[in-house]
Amino acid sequence: MGFEQLVDTVIGFEGGLTDDSKLGDKGGVTKYGIDATSHPGVDIKNLTLAQAKQIYFKEYWLKNECEILPQDLQFAYFDCCVNQGPGRAKKLMQTAFGLKA
Numbered sequence: 001m002g003f004e005q006l007v008d009t010v011i012g013f014e015g016g017l018t019d020d021s022k023l024g025d026k027g028g029v030t031k032y033g034i035d036a037t038s039h040p041g042v043d044i045k046n047l048t049l050a051q052a053k054q055i056y057f058k059e060y061w062l063k064n065e066c067e068i069l070p071q072d073l074q075f076a077y078f079d080c081c082v083n084q085g086p087g088r089a090k091k092l093m094q095t096a097f098g099l100k101a
Helices: 003-014 049-062 069-086 084-096
Strands: 029-031
Touching: 003 049, 003 069, 049 069, 069 084
Parallel strands: none
Antiparallel strands: none
16 A cells, blocks of 8 residues: 555545534644644645645655555554654654664
8 A cells, every 4th residue: 555545544534624623623624634723824724635635745654754664554653643743653653663762
C-alpha cells in the first residue's frame, strides 16, 4: 500500500465538513480531518479533497518520513501522526519497539 490508499482510508474515517466545537473539539471547523485551528491559512469550508490530500502528504507523510517504514507500520504511524500529532506518534513508536522515547 502507498500513500494514496492510506490517505483515502484516513479521510474515510475523518469524514466531511464538521464543527464540533460545542462538543469540546478544539479544532473548530474541520473538513476531511483538516482543522481550522491547526491550519489557520486554509479556507476549510471550501477545501477540496485534492487540497486535503496535499496537506496530508506534505505535513504528515513526508515530514514524518512514513515512507521509510515497513509497509506493515506505515498506516498505523501515519494515522497516529494525524490524530495524536507527530511528537506523540514518534514516542509511541519508540516505546512499542522498546526504545527510549
